[in-house]
Amino acid sequence: MAASGFIPRIQTTQYHEAVRACLPTEWESWPDDDTSVNTSDTLDTFRKRANKSGFSWPRKPVVFISDPHADGEAFEASLIAAGAIKREGSNLCEFRLTKFGKNAEIVIGGDCLDKGPSNLAMLRSLAHLYRLKADVTLLAGNHDLRLLMGLLVLERQRDVGSQHMFVRMGKKVIPLFREVFDQYLLNTHWQEGLPSEAECRATLFPDDDWFENFPFFAAGFLTAEGIDREMRKMETKIESFEGHCNNAGLTLQQVYAAAMKCRSLFLKDSGEFNWFFKNMQLLKQRGSFLFLHAGLDDHMAALLAKRGIKHANRAFKKNLMTQNLFNFYYSPLANTFRTKYRKADLPLTPRGAKAAKKAGIRVLVQGHVNQHHGQRITLKNDLLHIEADITLDAHSRKNEGLDGFGAGATLIDKKRGIIGLSSDYPKAKVFQRSGKTRRKQAQ
Template sequence: MASMTAFNVLPKVTDHPYHNAILARLPTEWTPWPDDSSSVNHDEALSTFVRRAQKKGFTWPKKPVVFISDPHADAEAFEASLIAAGVIERDGAHLCEYALTKFGKKADIVVGGDCLDKGPSNLMMLRSLAHLYRLNAKVTLLAGNHDLRLLMGLLSLERDTDAGSQHLFVRMGKKVVPLFKEVFDQYLADTQWDKGLPSEQACRQALFPGSDWFENFPFYAAGFLTDEGIAREISKMTTKAQNFEAHSAKNGLSLSQVYAAAMKCRSLFLKKSGEFSWFFRRMRLVKKRGSFLFLHAGLDDHMAELLANHGVKYANRAFKQNLMHQNLFSFYYGSLANTFRTKYRKADLPLTPRGAYTARQAGIQVLVHGHINQHFGQRVSLKNGLIHIEADITLDAHSRKNEGLDGCGVGVTLIDKKRGVIGLSCDYPQVKVFNPGLKGKRVGAH
């Protein structure tokens, strides 16, 4: 291990009482990327990364990339992570009162998705991210499964629905209810929100799948989803359909109020004049810098081929076109959406050694993603020969409380051609540094 002063792995953070409180929760020493089980998933993960990173064809991003994923409606954790990375500095006492640093103005900031759900505040998280855009930061917002579930649910209320999509509103589950509560309280509570609204029973029918959905869905999805995928959907929807109304009531919302809040969300997110219309409009599926592909969850064979044959720009255009104009079922359960949904389970579309090889032939050597909660900082994993940097270190207060983690989450992954891959987390006692360096040097050495 070495002190942070002996090895400048991160940009300088301005001396400020709030900043100092954040830094007090962070490690003060760095270490070459550990090979303990919490930091790698496979005995050969690090050695494979070193070997490939030293090859002539491997390229690092031209500008430093700051990757923060899965803030899950926690603006405090999001801003704390930006401060820890040296991207922003507070110029006021409250959230959304910050300015870019010199480093923040030149860095590529990649938000890895899942800005919504869980809490404590979806709307404050969105406003904090909007402020980052107002500062003209170089931000790429990637699609997360929680974010897109909201969009699918809102779109399903407007489009003609069938067995493939009529469940997509309730499929959002209990984690979306706090957003509807926030929207109702901030935008509707003091208005005549129920004027012209359908009856409670009509709202229920609009929000829930029909009584024959559970019988029809397996036939609708046959040949498209795996048997495991179909069984998983039926199981999840059984629980969600049974509990959604009770979760809403626990948050002080009737189904009529949920419906009214959902209609307001459609206005806020989907209308061009809506306060958050920028959110889905700015969203991308993937971003590539050097040999690194940034995305929310992972790849399957089909997506690897699409990227190899057509490239990242094509994939992002296909994402937008399918999102807004295609059948919701074919989009949400297809290969494009698998990119922000997969956990490489049997229910997910597969990444085989052939798909991993195809990705590498397309110049994609490393996937950088969130989606999977980590309790010990970032992790390097090897999946069928494709290197993954798993960067979600569980930021939001709700998840941290449920999973036994203390305090506000702070975590950022920095990828830089001079310093390598840096994993900074309040949940690991040292800063993890991967840098293959020159031949003969240890990982992490400069």
Template sequence: MTAFNVIPKVSKQPYHNAILTRLPTEWAPWPDDATSVNHDEALSTFVKRSRKKGFAWPKKPVAFISDPHADAEAFEASLIAAGVIEREGSHLCEYALTKFGKKAEIVVGGDCLDKGPSNLMMLRSLAHLYRLKADITLLAGNHDLRLLMGLLSLERDTDAGSQHLFVRMGKKVIPLFKEVFDQYLADTQWDKGLPSEQACRQALFPGNDWFENFPFYAAGFLTPEGIEREISKMTTKAQSFEAHCAKNGLTLTQVYAAAMKCRSLFLNKSGEFSWFFRRMQLVKKRGSFLFLHAGLDDHMAELLAKYGVKHANRAFKKNLMHQNLFSFYYGSLANTFRTKYRKADLPLTPRGAYVARRAGIQVLVHGHINQHFGQRVTLKNGLIHIEADITLDAHSRKNEGLDGYGVGVTLIDKNRGLIGLSCDYPQAKVFKPGRKGKLVEPAK
């Protein structure tokens, strides 16, 4: 084994060096994953396809960081691990792009919100990357879009298809409302002009007849498994939402006030975070790699094959703000950031995978499914998936028995190949197929 040059060099910043001590200092060939059903086929398929004439690596190096979940510390540590930023001070948002960071593309794979210790600092750290004019792509994650759906549902005519979308966000969004209330409302006359607590409750919760009406509303659109799953999830969330608010020191009236403030912050053109949903994209294609939050289904594969990525992103933006919320959130566009390839999800069949490959999509790079031992490569119906959610946020890590905040990044580079860095795996995982399809040692 030899030291691998993707690990950032020792810095004058003590914080920087503290991050390096948590990262691997040696590389190893990308391992077969025994937890994957197709672990014996995924890498060999990757090798075979990567040596075909039509296969293309991204022209620029890509640093993929997914699912930071409101943990700005983990996010910035992962940017440092990628070698794209360096600290200029001891606080969050005090960083600059490195020489490598100025020539690389940074793809944030979605789920910037919920779970972690600070939603607002996470957003501000991301905003700093834009201020530095980094080449950055922000992808839509299910947690991010659930917030938007919940906020939109408060001021739209709601029916059985969408009146549950606020409470559907569940307990993981409550820390955001607590942060917003404390930072923007606590020292103001926040309750002036607000509806009564009972009126706030009616605005936030689905009606009493929702559980009876939703299965009929969704019939023919969702699978039976999908309908059953929604009813089950909403039963739990509706019963526990108010208790979780109280546990975080919020009444329903305060939650309503914080939600309306969020509408101003995120949806008004002058809002501090108005850029967040405006800049968001559904998918990004670089070479033969498609970057997205969760995965594909057959319909999305056909849409991408027929019309391309630009059309998919335009359709996403248009439907996001103007379509019926139910049709958007449970449709194929949203399945791209929601799917876990369950029976409840729209399916990816061998036919869809074939269509995607014919459209030049050989590899999906995504987050959404958190891992405890670094990134993994899998094969789903003949389509290669790089699963890159390595559990960054401290909240999830504590619940799942992992230490501190996470550090890691997935690097895709035509010269160095595929590199998986994670503080939870002892080596940097490296996949670099040679011209004859054999794995070769990466450049030092």
């Protein structure tokens, strides 16, 4: 059957054999159980909508990989699993595009940074994909944007709404600063002209009266639940941030120096990673599928229905670089890479789902909420979601008790439907419009 041919033949080098060993060798119709859907009729709803005349598929295959979280090995293994690259050596960045990889669009669903094992290795692996002239779309994730805002706030006027945004990055950003310090600053005169330890602390941390002032500043922008959640989160982060730095062997002076080096690497035209935020988009629509990091709310759905994807992506870039950071981070634009559909988040209601339909959107393909049993298809207020964060990075897998290394991808193709590949589910999950798929051996 056509779907089985879309499960890639993985090359037989030692590395590719290791990837193959952790991936399913059989496939089945997308399972209709509690690990895959949250209502019993979600798959039937999806199938009915996919067969309607207004539903359209991407013109060429899409490979969606989300939340690699600083794990270049898992990222490249996922590209191999999708059949998009072939590894030609034992090291990262030693790969080439396959014929399929040249003909597919590769959508990275955000959160390339934080957690580990190496932010810089992950960025260099992604840079190599660009060098090969792959058709890559890089979407904004909350971890990625938190770094950018933490770097921007260092040289913007401090106000109550944004002065906490450096420490708000939390302990997950510290490994990046350790890497940057070791690779770019160690054994240099990095201390020359640097503020004192006390001055660095005053620059990196919010003012002493921040906790008193922030609830009043945020009133009208955030829900009561959102303000309470932000305050509790910041209490923990402010109390622990310096200790986490010390545990990583970094003084606040060294953190400040590494952060300023990151500004050079990411924000200057000559920086090694200048392409990262420059290439980043908020949303990508292909046919009836909207690719994004987290989700939609009513305001964003209405904006897309009225102004479209191009307007939203332009507004994302313009507002991020010119608007008050607080206004941006807690706006509907930013909700697309932050929401988990909690009470603290801007809501998606049936009204928003209707607006999304008006914009030609029938299915959201997202990351952000990591799964332990492969991809899930869910129905949220009448809007279909494919949840495709399948816990790739070694750090999360160790903390969450997952065996082996993470690999997998979500493949979307008009001829073969949707295929969910994951090292944490025994079979490839296959969704087709007809619903007539049968279990087969993967080729």
